[in-house]
Amino acid sequence: MSASPPLIAVEGVGKRYATSSGPIEALQDVSLSVGEGEFCTLIGPSGCGKSTLLGMLGGLTAPDRGRVLVEGRPVTGPDPRRVATVFQDPGLFPWRTALENVEFGLELQGVPAARRRAVATDLLGPLGLAGFAGKYPRELSGGMRQRVAIGRALAIDTKIVLMDEPFGALDEQTRLLMGEWLLEIWRRTKKTVIFVTHSLQEALVLSTRIAVMTARPGRIKSVLELGMGYPRPMESPELVALRAKLWHDIREESLRAMGGDQ
Ligand SMILES: Nc1ncnc2c1ncn2[C@@H]1O[C@H](COP(=O)(O)OP(=O)(O)OP(=O)(O)O)[C@@H](O)[C@H]1O
Ligand SMILES: [Mg+2]
Structure with missing residues (x-):
């Protein structure tokens, strides 16, 4: 066992929001640690606090209870040198080209123009956007726009990347391809x-670990370790069995979130 702390540690975190109809308990006693190089997926019913938890890791939301540590230090606010976020909505600047959007974070960091152009240009190839550097967001497909948003997060070269349903708005085929690409x-x-x-499929083919969250207030219900390598054929007996277990846990919580019996 190594003595160094995990890259990310979430310790007994709770979060309550004040709303017009009274307080809402979004997260309750959430603990999770994530090691360097992991691909850790959070999955759970709508409203269970996934985005809230991601917001805490990114320093955008403060916990009411417990603490969130990155590299052993409490997160007190956004730290774009350590953590980059890809939101569900790509949120590109319409007046900037694909290349200029990818450069954005580097510009904020004060990276000189020639250097940031070189970094962003190098990224466009693996993003499958080499021929689209000069195109504006309106001239790109949804999948391309999302890749630009991912490129913008990758360009600033942080150790940690938070991704909140980055492929949620895409069609299934594009989504499968984007998953393969992200894995690469x-x-x-x-x-x-x-x-x-x-x-479920995205979680199973991509993750080293899947944390299933309960219906609100969100807690960690179960953690699935996926020891196998990549690529992972969905039809393999191992994955079929894991999918059944994952669905069992998620189904229970989704029913609870919908006011069902379980
Ligand atoms: N700023 C806020 N003010 C009040 N309530 C909030 C706020 N942000 C989130 N909530 C509430 O906290 C709960 C958790 O929200 P959150 O967005 O974290 O869920 P989620 O798991 O990301 O859901 P989804 O899968 O739909 O994206 C929800 O009930 C939501 O209504
Ligand atoms: Mg969310």
Whole structure:
């Protein structure tokens, strides 16, 4: 056992939101640690606090109870040198080209123009956007726009990338291809990814670990370790069995979230 702390540690975290109809308990006693280089997926019913938890890792939301540590230090606010986030909505600047959008984070960091152009240009190839550097978001497909948003997060070269349903708005085929592509990038860059999805298949083919969350208030219900390598054929007996277990846990919580019996 190594003595160094995990890259990310979530310790007994709770979060309550004040709303017009009274307080809502979004997260309750959530603990999770994620090691360097992991691809850890959060999955759970809508409203169980996945985005809230991601927001805490990114320093955008503060916990009411417990603490969140990155590299052993409490997160007190956004730290774009350590953590990059890809949101569900690509949120590109319409007046910037694909290349200029990918450069954005580097610009914020004060990276000189020639250097940031070189970094962004190098990224466009693996993003499958080499021929689209000068195109504006309106001239790109949904999948391409999302890849630009991912490129923007990868360009700043943080150790940690948070991804909140990055492929949620895409059609199934594009989504499958994007998953393959993301896996390639992750394996090549050895970044640590925290990924949120509602897709069981996406979780199973991509993750080193899947944390299933309960219906609100969100807690960690179970953690599935996926020891096997990549690529992972969905029809393999191992994955079929894991899918059944995952669905069992998620189904229970989704029913609870919908006000069902379980
Ligand atoms: N800023 C806020 N103010 C009040 N309530 C909030 C706020 N943000 C989130 N909530 C509530 O906290 C709960 C958790 O929200 P969160 O967005 O984290 O869920 P989620 O798991 O990401 O859901 P989804 O899968 O639909 O994206 C929800 O009930 C939501 O309504
Ligand atoms: Mg969410």
